[in-house]
Amino acid sequence: MKVILKRRKIKNDTQESLYLEFYKGYKRLPNGKLKHFREFETLNLILHSTPKTPAQKQENKDNLELAEKIRIKHVNEFNSGKHGFRNDDKLKFNFLEYFKKLTEDRFNSKNNYGNWDSVYKHLQTYCSPNTKFSDIDEDFVRGFKNYLQNTALTKSNIGLAQNTQSSYFNKFRASLNQAQKDKILLDNPITAVKSIKAENPPREYLTFDEVKRLSKTECKYPVLKRAFIFSCLTGLRWSDIQKMTWSEVRDSEGELRLIFQQKKTHDIEYLDISQQARDLMGNRRESNERVFEGLRYSVTYNSALLRWCHATGIYKHITFHCARHTNAVLLLEMGADIYTVSKRLGHRELKTTEIYAKIVDKKMKEAANIIPDLNI
Missing domain, CATH: 1.10.150 (DNA polymerase; domain 1)
Structure with missing residues (x-):
């Protein structure tokens, strides 16, 4: 598109009106003739056709400068795609x-x-x-x-x-x-095009009794067992447990706390842990060494986790991430408020944690019918 500054005679040819022509190209008609596409904008700026006084000459100069600024403004708007004019370069x-x-x-x-x-x-x-x-x-x-x-x-x-x-x-x-x-x-x-609808699948988790049974059952890979139970107690993700080094562990002067950067959100987290969670970490080593050394993601470890659960009589589809779900449900069932649970899990939005609250509500409904029939 071209933006052209033009003028037309008015008032007995003694003055001229300034206007812009927007030339948008042309197309060839079936008869071979060209059809041009133009739009116009009146600027309401006047020029003296034959300026005779210094004042008229200055007025012409000022109006021409203003008209040119307006023209350039439209050119820039075209280049940025404003007003629906397509900039094919972009x-x-x-x-x-x-x-x-x-x-x-x-x-x-x-x-x-x-x-x-x-x-x-x-x-x-x-x-x-x-x-x-x-x-x-x-x-x-x-x-x-x-x-x-x-x-x-x-x-x-x-x-x-x-x-x-x-x-x-x-x-x-x-x-x-x-x-x-x-x-x-x-x-x-x-x-x-419609978005792909997200689903809210059931979140598998373990009961306190199931976690207790797992803790007393041997697993083929001891580091996997320690890390999984540790996640049940702390709610930490696999990614944060797997990369955790001793530099992130504070365990002196009565303080049991992890200070780490979440791999998923990159936020810095301060997480207090229990003594039994600290015991699962083992003896302190060099600050740059990993706490759960040897823990890795693999099909072998995933299969070992399922076999460990089956050996305990747990036939749910358990993945490592289920330990995080387990921690959230156990905390809510045992009286922790949802805001504290949300903060411990590192959730940015409370609605993410509310999913676990719905699970606890379901358990409450199940509990209402857990007492056998009295046959009254």
Whole structure:
């Protein structure tokens, strides 16, 4: 589009009115003639056709300068995509490079970088490295949604869980919404495609009696047993337990506390622990050594965890993360208030912890019918 400053005669050709012409191109009609597309804006600025006095000359100069500033303003607005004028240069931007930049911004602000980086890797698989914003339409968006639901795999070569699909698609949605804010996309194709609905699956957990039985049952890998029970007592995630070093442990002068950075949120946490939790950590070693040395994520360890549970008579589908659920439920059942539990678990929002409160409410209802029939 071109923005052209023009003038037309008025008042018996003694004055001229300034206006802008917005030339938006042309198309060739079936008869071979060209149809031009133009819009106009009157500036309400007057020029003297033949200025005779210094005042008229100055007025002409001032009005021309103002008109030119207005013209330049419209040019800049066009370049930023304002008013619905499409700037095709921006549509040539590389989409993957743009998404990578958004991902790096999350790393610097420590805000959900891991998920953004995972989405970036899936986008690299889904589309060409030369994909431009001009290539992103409704079909592209629906295609990525279908890819997440039916094609994308985890590192273990299994399909993505529905909540993971939902999270990844929402990151993709956020990137296109940001591109619209940046005036790269004027018509955002994401608005025509529904999000992937997140589900709230049942959270498996252990009762106090089951944890007690596990603690008295031998496990093939002692470090796995100690770490799992430790998680039941503290609510710590696998990622934070696995990387924990002795530098994060405060256990002198009557203080039993962990000071660490959550791997998931990057927040610094201060967590008081019990003596029995500290006993599971073993003897203190060098500050840079890991507390649960030898603990690693593997199919072998996951299978060993299930066999350990089965040996105890527990046939629930237990994963290491269930220990965190167990801690939350046990704390609420034993009287801890939900705000304290939320803080101990490192939740940023209380609604995340409220899921466990619903589990406890369910247990209360079950308890109402636990007494056998009196046959009155």
